[in-house]
Amino acid sequence: MTQRDAVFPEGRHALYEEHGYSAAIRSNGFLFVSGQVGSLPDGSPEPDFEKQVELALLNLKATLAAAGLTFDDIIDVTTFHTDAPNQFETVLKVRDRVMATTPPHPAWTAIGTTWLSGFDFEIKVVARLRETA
Known part of the structure; x- marks a missing residue:
């Protein structure tokens, strides 16, 4: 089995350890x-809510920067x-x-759900890794 490149x-926040997952995984150029x-x-x-969305995006930014x-x-x-319907305008702003x-x-899919473990917004992405010389 190949080792994951986490x-x-x-x-990093406590949720990674509490729920046993990595912030991101590098694999095959992504x-x-x-x-x-x-x-x-x-x-x-x-x-x-507005601050929650901002924090989610800042957490995403920090993960990408890593x-x-x-x-x-x-x-x-x-x-x-x-x-x-009631959150989308704030999310876009x-x-x-x-x-x-x-x-x-980027391509974007928005999904309505009834449960996010106490949160009201979540964002996941796929990014292309930069080629190194």
């Missing part, structure tokens, strides 16, 4: 990032929402402020 951001949530350092949800990547390296995005990517934008 990536963790500095100051970085597969686990769902990132707006967690406080102890792993609990940020109660304010692999030497930025938001512009993302090729596929999946987001999960507990109340998409925060995304535009924090991610600020340029066209062409």
Whole structure:
């Protein structure tokens, strides 16, 4: 079996150890990032929705940075929402402020769900690793 090439951001939150998963895995030229949530350092949800989305995106940014990547390296995005019709405008506003990517934008699928372990927003991505000389 091939060893997984795990990536963790500095100051990783408690959820990785508590639930036994890696922030991201490098494989075959891609970085597969686990769902990132707006967690406080102890792993609990940020109660304010807008701040929760911002924290999720900042956690994503830190995970990408640990692999030497930025938001512009993302090729596929999946987001999960507990109340998409009422949350989507806020998500877009925060995304535009924090991610600020340029066209062409990554592919994006938004999924409504009823449960995110106490969170209201989650984002997972696949990014292309940069080629090294």
